Amino acid sequence: MKLVMLGPPGAGKSTQTRRAARELSYFHVSTGNIVRAHIQSGTDFGREVEGYNRRGELVPDDLIMKMVSPNLEPAGRWILDGFPRTLQQARRLDDELSEVGLHVTRAILLEVPDSALDERIKYRRYSEATGWTYHLEHAPPPQAEQHLDPGPFVKREDDAPEVFRRQLVAYHKEIIPLRKHYEELGILSVIDADRHAEEVTADVLHALGFNDYDITENAVRLRG
DSSP: OEEEEEOOTTSSHHHHHHHHHHHHTOEEEEHHHHHHHHHHHTOHHHHHHHHHHHHTOOOOHHHHHHHHGGGOOTTSOEEEESOOOSHHHHHHHHHHHHTTTOOOOEEEEEEOOHHHHHHHHHTEEEETTTOOEEETTTBOOOOGGGOSOOOOEEOOGGGSHHHHHHHHHHHHHHHHHHHHHHHHTTOEEEEEOSSOHHHHHHHHHHHTTOOOEEEOSSOEEEOO
16 A cells, blocks of 8 residues: 555654554655755755755655655555645655556545644654654653663754744645545545544554554554
């Protein structure tokens, strides 16, 4: 399957994509991590995109496609996290996949009220080592002795309140036609993501047709 994870900033796209990818052995393609890697490496792409990223503006379609496309292995099973963000990007993705006889199989839209997003962004931290995202209260970074993620765990530049507000305004403007696009294709699943992460993960897996998963206290596990 070729999957896309949609939702506003702070909705938990990276967390849910990472969980689903781990459970189903899919490749997690994070456009945010790709962009940040280019910026940290000082590539031409990185220098060009850094200004957009700092201002909380959407990266131009041509530029983002050039960064994302090499990661979309036609024969692989992948989940796109944070892309597409606009109807134009969705159509570009459709066209690129159709050239090799493929298409997006399922689009998952995570919905969270704006008031809850404000609180999430305040406590969100990003690991410079792994690219994983954490919440200081509800999903804190692992302790050093666990050797799961060395960090450091930092607050992203685009989590600044003024940048986040611009991102949220842009999201609400762009999600309406994007949502309609996937609804018309008959592949959209909308999930209430303002709940405990394990509950959301179970619903994501069910939406993908994997019904043999149950919620345990700390994880989602395959039945029996």
